[in-house]
Amino acid sequence: MDVHLVDGTYELFRHFFAVPAAADLNGQEIGAVRGVLHSVLSMIERGATHIGVATDHVVESFRNDLYPGYKTSEGVPPELLSQFPILEEALEAMGVVVWAMVYYEADDALAAAAAKAATDERVRQVIICTPDKDLSQCVVGTRVVQLDRRRDVLRDEAGVVTKFGVKPESIPDYLAVVGDSADGFPGVPGWGPKAASLSLSQYVHLEAIPKDFRDWHPSIRSAQRLSASLFSSWTDALLFRTLATLRLDVAVFDTVDDLRWKGPRPSFEEQCHRMKSPDLLSRAVSAGARQ
Numbered sequence: 001m002d003v004h005l006v007d008g009t010y011e012l013f014r015h016f017f018a019v020p021a022a023a024d025l026n027g028q029e030i031g032a033v034r035g036v037l038h039s040v041l042s043m044i045e046r047g048a049t050h051i052g053v054a055t056d057h058v059v060e061s062f063r064n065d066l067y068p069g070y071k072t073s074e075g076v077p078p079e080l081l082s083q084f085p086i087l088e089e090a091l092e093a094m095g096v097v098v099w100a101m102v103y104y105e106a107d108d109a110l111a112a113a114a115a116k117a118a119t120d121e122r123v124r125q126v127i128i129c130t131p132d133k134d135l136s137q138c139v140v141g142t143r144v145v146q147l148d149r150r151r152d153v154l155r156d157e158a159g160v161v162t163k164f165g166v167k168p169e170s171i172p173d174y175l176a177v178v179g180d181s182a183d184g185f186p187g188v189p190g191w192g193p194k195a196a197s198l199s200l201s202q203y204v205h206l207e208a209i210p211k212d213f214r215d216w217h218p219s220i221r222s223a224q225r226l227s228a229s230l231f232s233s234w235t236d237a238l239l240f241r242t243l244a245t246l247r248l249d250v251a252v253f254d255t256v257d258d259l260r261w262k263g264p265r266p267s268f269e270e271q272c273h274r275m276k277s278p279d280l281l282s283r284a285v286s287a288g289a290r291q
Contacts, residue, residue, distance in 0.1 A: 003117040003256055004048045007130030008055035008098070009106045011036045012087055014150065016080045024274050029079045033087045034277055039149075040096060041280065043129075044287050050259040052252065053091055054109035055084055057100040061108075063183075063243050070243065071184040090275070093268040094284055097259050104250050107134050111246035113253065114138045120256050127154075134180075134246060136160045137171035165197025166204075173206050176241035177230065185240045190229040199226070206230075206237060263288020 015035030022031035040053065059073035059081075073081060088100045099109040110128055117126045118140060128135050131148040139146055139160050146155040160168050174196045179187025202217045203209045210216055213227035220226070230237060253259060264284040272281035 001050055001123055001256070002048070003050045003052075003113075003123055003126045003259060004043060005110050005113050005117075005126065005128045006040060006043075006051065006053040007106060007110060007128075007132060007135075008036065008053040008087060008091070009084075010130050010132060011039060011053075012055070012083060013080065015039070016077070016083070021079075022276075024276065026274070028082070028086065030083060030086060030275050032080065033083050033090055034275055034280070036087055037090055037094060037277075037280055040091065041094070041283055041287065044261055045283070049261060049291075050256055051261055052097045052099065052109075052113050052259050054099040054101060054106035054113070055088055056106045057084060057088065057102050061101070061105045062103050063105070067185060067239060067243055069184045069186075071182065090268075090271050093265050093271045095261055095264050095268070095288070097253065099250070099252060101250075104247055107132060108247040109250050109252055110135060111138050112248045112250040114144050115248050116252060117256050117259075118144050123256060133164075133171070133175070134183075134244060136164065137168050137244075137246060139168045165193070166200045170200040170204050172241045172244040173200050173204075175244035176206065176237050179240070180244065183243065185243055187240060188229055188233045188237050190225060195220070195222070195226055206241065261291065263291055 012032050016032035019031050019035045021029060022034060024030045040051065043051065059071065059076065063070045064072065088098050091098045101109055114126045114128055117123050126144040128138060128146045129149050130146065135146055138144055139155065139157050142156045155163065157168060164171065164174055166174050177188040177191040178193055178196050179185055198220050199209060209230065211231060213223040216223040216227065268284060269281055272278060
């Protein structure tokens, strides 16, 4: 079996800015919710059998306590934020397992689920459905891969190396020095993607980088400048790596059998009626009958 793990936060954002606005019977905006439901249902219609969706029930997480500049919900349209609980309820009614994160982030749930699913010998492949570079740290060979569904790009471990110049295990270190504007931390001054990939392809983790620049690999230019910048920002670099490191201790499922889609629940009919989406109901029922 294959296990599909979907970044519900990314999907909701993507559909919010891509599909027309639409209101349910109560006047609540649900355009993005309907878009995500159609998208997940299309995965099922194409043969996905074991699915889990992770969402950020609230944008803030434990990382905001670690670093005050970490991303928040500030600036996110309220019409988008209001759709998160609606999406979670609708997906559950459709019969899909949902991890709605409050203390942790959706990315943490995806990472934990991928690691756990990969331990089951019945699983052929774990497919993390998100383009988020954070999740590249979870890729393992060709067994745990990352799929950008919008661009139809599948990235295995070789693909991670091609894109970033480092192996998945070095992604948190890479993001620590390069920074991640989406998550709100700046990285180390003077460190760009090229310097990070050259350095971490040699040393894997920050701690392995020699403190004396004269001991650096000769392929790394500007070693003196990079070394001075890194070690004068050492505490920040380690903090940023902590922010970029996904947690694997999130409670997700007992066995992958829990992720088996068995069709919509009875409550999905009311959900579809309220969203004025009878086509969603008919498609879900039809797909469930084929299970």
